[in-house]
Amino acid sequence: MSAVTPEIQRISGMRRFKDKGVQALVYLAFAIAVVPLVSVLWLVISNGLARFDMEFLTHSMRNIGARDAGGGAYHAIIGTLEQVALASLISVPIGLLTAVYLVEYGTNGRLKRSISFFVDIMTGVPSVVAGLFILAFWILILGMPFSGWAGAMALSILMLPTVVRSAEEMLMLVPNDLREASYALGVSKWRTIVKVVLPTAFTGIVTGVMLAIARVAGETAPLLLTVFFTDSINEDPFNGPQMGLPLYVFDQAARPNDTAIDRAWAGALTLIVIIMLLNLAARLITYWRSPARKR
Amino acid sequence: MAKQIEVTDVDAYYGSHKAIEGINMTIDARAVTAFIGPSGCGKSTFLRTLNRMHEVIPGARVEGKIRMEEQDLYGSDVDPVSVRRTIGMVFQRPNPFPTMSIYDNVAAGLRLNHRYSKSQLDTIVEDSLKGANLWNEVKDRLNKPGSGLSGGQQQRLCIARAIAVQPQVLLMDEPCSALDPISTLAIEDLISKLKQEFTIVIVTHNMQQAARVSDKTAFFNLAAQGQPGKLIEMDETTKIFTSPTQKATEDYITGRFG
Ligand SMILES: Nc1ncnc2c1ncn2[C@@H]1O[C@H](COP(=O)(O)OP(=O)(O)OP(=O)(O)O)[C@@H](O)[C@H]1O
Ligand SMILES: [Mg+2]
Numbered sequence: 001m002s003a004v005t006p007e008i009q010r011i012s013g014m015r016r017f018k019d020k021g022v023q024a025l026v027y028l029a030f031a032i033a034v035v036p037l038v039s040v041l042w043l044v045i046s047n048g049l050a051r052f053d054m055e056f057l058t059h060s061m062r063n064i065g066a067r068d069a070g071g072g073a074y075h076a077i078i079g080t081l082e083q084v085a086l087a088s089l090i091s092v093p094i095g096l097l098t099a100v101y102l103v104e105y106g107t108n109g110r111l112k113r114s115i116s117f118f119v120d121i122m123t124g125v126p127s128v129v130a131g132l133f134i135l136a137f138w139i140l141i142l143g144m145p146f147s148g149w150a151g152a153m154a155l156s157i158l159m160l161p162t163v164v165r166s167a168e169e170m171l172m173l174v175p176n177d178l179r180e181a182s183y184a185l186g187v188s189k190w191r192t193i194v195k196v197v198l199p200t201a202f203t204g205i206v207t208g209v210m211l212a213i214a215r216v217a218g219e220t221a222p223l224l225l226t227v228f229f230t231d232s233i234n235e236d237p238f239n240g241p242q243m244g245l246p247l248y249v250f251d252q253a254a255r256p257n258d259t260a261i262d263r264a265w266a267g268a269l270t271l272i273v274i275i276m277l278l279n280l281a282a283r284l285i286t287y288w289r290s291p292a293r294k295r
Numbered sequence: 296m297a298k299q300i301e302v303t304d305v306d307a308y309y310g311s312h313k314a315i316e317g318i319n320m321t322i323d324a325r326a327v328t329a330f331i332g333p334s335g336c337g338k339s340t341f342l343r344t345l346n347r348m349h350e351v352i353p354g355a356r357v358e359g360k361i362r363m364e365e366q367d368l369y370g371s372d373v374d375p376v377s378v379r380r381t382i383g384m385v386f387q388r389p390n391p392f393p394t395m396s397i398y399d400n401v402a403a404g405l406r407l408n409h410r411y412s413k414s415q416l417d418t419i420v421e422d423s424l425k426g427a428n429l430w431n432e433v434k435d436r437l438n439k440p441g442s443g444l445s446g447g448q449q450q451r452l453c454i455a456r457a458i459a460v461q462p463q464v465l466l467m468d469e470p471c472s473a474l475d476p477i478s479t480l481a482i483e484d485l486i487s488k489l490k491q492e493f494t495i496v497i498v499t500h501n502m503q504q505a506a507r508v509s510d511k512t513a514f515f516n517l518a519a520q521g522q523p524g525k526l527i528e529m530d531e532t533t534k535i536f537t538s539p540t541q542k543a544t545e546d547y548i549t550g551r552f553g
Contacts, residue, residue: 177390185404186380199394
């Protein structure tokens with residue numbers, strides 16, 4: 001035997017070294033990414049807990065004087081929940097249908113390309129501009145009052161492109177095999193979309209919608225221009241000024257006394273908790289719906 | 296309820312590319328017809344023209360006539376959805392719906408089209424699974440996802456799903472190519488059993504399989520890469536495998552070909 005017989009070699013020291021080095025870099029990158037996240041959370045929690053109590057969650061700022069302690073954000077919580085719910089009610093159906101059109105029906109036509117183009121442009125619209133648009137169109141031209149609904153419309157302008165894009169991505173991931181399997185059973189196209197394509201993409205679409213909601217729930221600028229301010233509870237989103245949590249934080253933080261600053265931190269904490277709860281709910285829904293669970 | 300299919304001068308295109316040309320044949324009712332031929336000669340394309348699945352590909356179109364018992368499948372007022380309901384299809388790779396249970400997969404074609412009572416569905420699902428020789432293996436886990444089955448079981452599930460809608464014709468595109476020999480045998484047995492009720496067309500690269508299961512065999516070939524595929528010869532399977540009239544067929548069958 002003259003040829004060198006291949007033998008099983010040990011991992012060389014160099015390779016071990018490289019492996020450890022790259023691993024260290026990966027962990028370092030992770031740590032760096034986590035630092036701002038954790039410090040923001042820490043700051044908000046440690047400062048917000050001071051006023052994060054029952055009174056804060058159940059009372060408004062009505063009849064609370066400039067220097068008084070007490071008061072709460074109930075009116076702002078109600079406002080944010082209603083505005084975000086209305087905004088989702090507008091943008092999720094429209095966004096989902098748009099995505100279905102783009103993926104399932106628009107076969108490279110002009111319409112498809114122009115819709116894609118405008119969705120991309122909408123992604124880049126600064127949030128103030130969305131607020132200004134509703135202010136100019138709805139409130140100044142049509143003469144409608146400031147209201148939670150106006151705020152919801154501004155937010156939905158910001159949500160729409162995110163919903164369309166994420167739903168589109170998810171629908172494109174559904175393998176064509178499944179569509180064909182359904183066609184081959186003599187199932188019509190729209191039923192295939194409703195019963196096979198959308199359920200398959202369901203988890204991803206829910207995640208996308210949650211991200212869109214989380215993004216707009218913290219928007220201040222468009223609310224500033226559309227829902228106005230109020231210190232009292234207004235449960236009707238269609239009539240009169242409402243409050244929103246981001247506005248509340250913005251308002252309280254600008255006041256000079258410590259009691260107001262504490263309320264601002266508590267408001268920020270409340271917003272984070274709400275988003276967290278929403279995300280948790282979405283996780284539960286997708287977990288509960290996932291085929292893997294039934295195995 | 297099996298029906299015969301009559302094909303006259305069919306061409307199929309992908310955009311401007313002509314994939315098959317001038318196909319003429321008669322597919323007998325209650326018999327198994329096998330399509331054989333080298334890769335890329337248009338067997339799958341032709342199979343898909345038979346139940347109007349070809350046209351779901353953007354840019355794809357079909358010319359010529361395909362009739363099923365005097366009914367023109369490509370008539371201008373014919374609903375392609377109803378054509379696919381009458382001519383079912385099983386794909387090369389098993390593709391059970393991942394979000395549905397075994398039961399729901401079999402019931403899918405029924406439920407997605409009409410309303411059935413629970414007991415009607417139960418009967419049809421059981422019959423179809425029995426028809427696909429799968430009932431005994433899955434009867435205790437009908438509510439588990441179909442993706443949890445083995446490849447061979449998944450393929451039989453897809454066959455059960457296809458026969459549940461009571462088609463007249465069943466098209467199968469290399470239904471065994473992703474399966475082990477045992478599952479392949481199970482499916483071949485199934486095909487022989489199904490031909491009493493359905494007209495069956497099967498594409499296969501396995502000569503023995505064609506010889507074992509089919510009554511008639513059609514050999515497709517293409518003159519050169521980029522040329523459209525053509526039907527070279529079609530006859531009784533025994534005739535094709537013992538004394539084909541065309542030289543190309545003989546070369547292909549005996550393995551003297553690319
Ligand atoms: N979706 C498609 N778009 C464009 N051309 C296609 C498409 N599918 C197939 N073709 C072309 O059509 C011709 C026939 O393909 P087809 O899939 O029918 O071959 P086949 O005989 O089934 O081959 P195989 O035995 O490998 O499955 C080939 O030249 C192929 O490149
Ligand atoms: Mg093929």
